[in-house]
Amino acid sequence: MRITVLAGGVGAARFLRGLRAAVPAADVTVIGNTGDDFTPFGLHVSPDLDTVMYTLGGGISEEQGWGRAAESHTVLAELAAYGAGPGWFGLGDKDIATHILRTQWLAAGQPLSAVTRRLCERWQPGVTLLPMSDDLVRTHVTLELDGRPQTLHFQEWWVRLHAAVPASRIEAVGASEASPAPGVLEAIAAADFVLFPPSNPVVSIGVILAVPGIADALRDQTVVGVSPIIGGAPVRGMADACLTAIGVQTSAAAVAAHYGAELLDGWLVDDQDKDVVDAPELAGIAVRSRPLYMTSVAAAAEIARAAVDLALEVRR
Ligand code: GDP
Numbered sequence: 001m002r003i004t005v006l007a008g009g010v011g012a013a014r015f016l017r018g019l020r021a022a023v024p025a026a027d028v029t030v031i032g033n034t035g036d037d038f039t040p041f042g043l044h045v046s047p048d049l050d051t052v053m054y055t056l057g058g059g060i061s062e063e064q065g066w067g068r069a070a071e072s073h074t075v076l077a078e079l080a081a082y083g084a085g086p087g088w089f090g091l092g093d094k095d096i097a098t099h100i101l102r103t104q105w106l107a108a109g110q111p112l113s114a115v116t117r118r119l120c121e122r123w124q125p126g127v128t129l130l131p132m133s134d135d136l137v138r139t140h141v142t143l144e145l146d147g148r149p150q151t152l153h154f155q156e157w158w159v160r161l162h163a164a165v166p167a168s169r170i171e172a173v174g175a176s177e178a179s180p181a182p183g184v185l186e187a188i189a190a191a192d193f194v195l196f197p198p199s200n201p202v203v204s205i206g207v208i209l210a211v212p213g214i215a216d217a218l219r220d221q222t223v224v225g226v227s228p229i230i231g232g233a234p235v236r237g238m239a240d241a242c243l244t245a246i247g248v249q250t251s252a253a254a255v256a257a258h259y260g261a262e263l264l265d266g267w268l269v270d271d272q273d274k275d276v277v278d279a280p281e282l283a284g285i286a287v288r289s290r291p292l293y294m295t296s297v298a299a300a301a302e303i304a305r306a307a308v309d310l311a312l313e314v315r316r
Pocket residue numbers: 007008009010011012013048051198199200201204205226227228229230233234235236237238239292293294295
């Protein structure tokens with residue numbers, strides 16, 4: 001079985017760990033969001049690619065859900081002693097090694113897809129991990145700060161401001177001129193079906209869909225998604241702030257309706273939201289309810305199994 005998965009960070013990584021446990025023999029390709037990438041201290045950081053790589057490779061900090069386990073922060077403390085920022089972004093020493101190599105290999109002219117493949121040689125995530133694009137895409141957020149409109153990199157809004165200042169606009173800058181990375185469209189076309197893990201619909205999945213060609217390729221495929229919204233709220237993080245910025249309600253039904261029946265063939269919602277199974281605005285999408293909290297690898301595996309079963313059922 002060949003499965004292709006669009007992925008953000010923590011929600012995607014936990015789902016993918018479940019998927020690998022549920023269907024160990026499946027050939028899985030992951031298309032990762034790079035709109036969150038940024039370059040503190042000149043280092044190219046790819047938060048979502050790294051979260052997937054470390055989680056599947058067994059190096060993730062389980063408590064945080066991102067970054068390396070058993071980290072130290074000597075380098076960041078030394079930088080701070082020079083007065084160098086950004087102080088709001090946590091970069092552990094082990095994690096910095098990844099970013100140094102990524103930056104070095106990119107500077108030597110290798111595309112991000114090749115760099116990601118090389119980093120994965122160490123981590124052996126058990127999936128093929130592809131960035132959505134080798135081209136630069138940056139998610140920017142427009143908001144009112146200190147009495148004037150400003151545009152910040154997504155990370156600054158998310159991590160420094162905790163998305164507490166309402167965003168008037170979220171834009172994947174560069175996406176419309178970007179091309180899918182080598183293998184991305186092929187992985188979508190060759191898959192038996194495509195899964196959307198419970199990733200952020202705006203800044204994770206939405207940014208991947210903004211790369212020309214990807215959404216079109218998905219329209220010819222069977223796509224089943226897992227809701228990141230349970231009972232009208234994100235399970236973790238501030239996805240509600242992103243949905244509000246694009247005028248979508250924070251509900252399992254509104255997110256599915258936002259993707260639309262053109263894209264989505266199946267949608268898993270939590271039992272708390274089971275009344276939306278027959279919602280008229282979701283006509284054309286097969287909606288099923290079940291527990292959707294990924295409280296353990298076993299729980300995530302059961303969710304992944306349900307997504308696979310629904311995909312096999314609705315397959316075009
Ligand atoms: P990020 O890039 O690290 O923010 O991660 P993603 O975009 O992949 O996933 C973020 C989303 O995962 C958030 O909107 C959460 O609501 C969702 N999420 C996290 N844990 C769970 C869970 O246990 N169950 C479900 N259904 N969603 C979850």
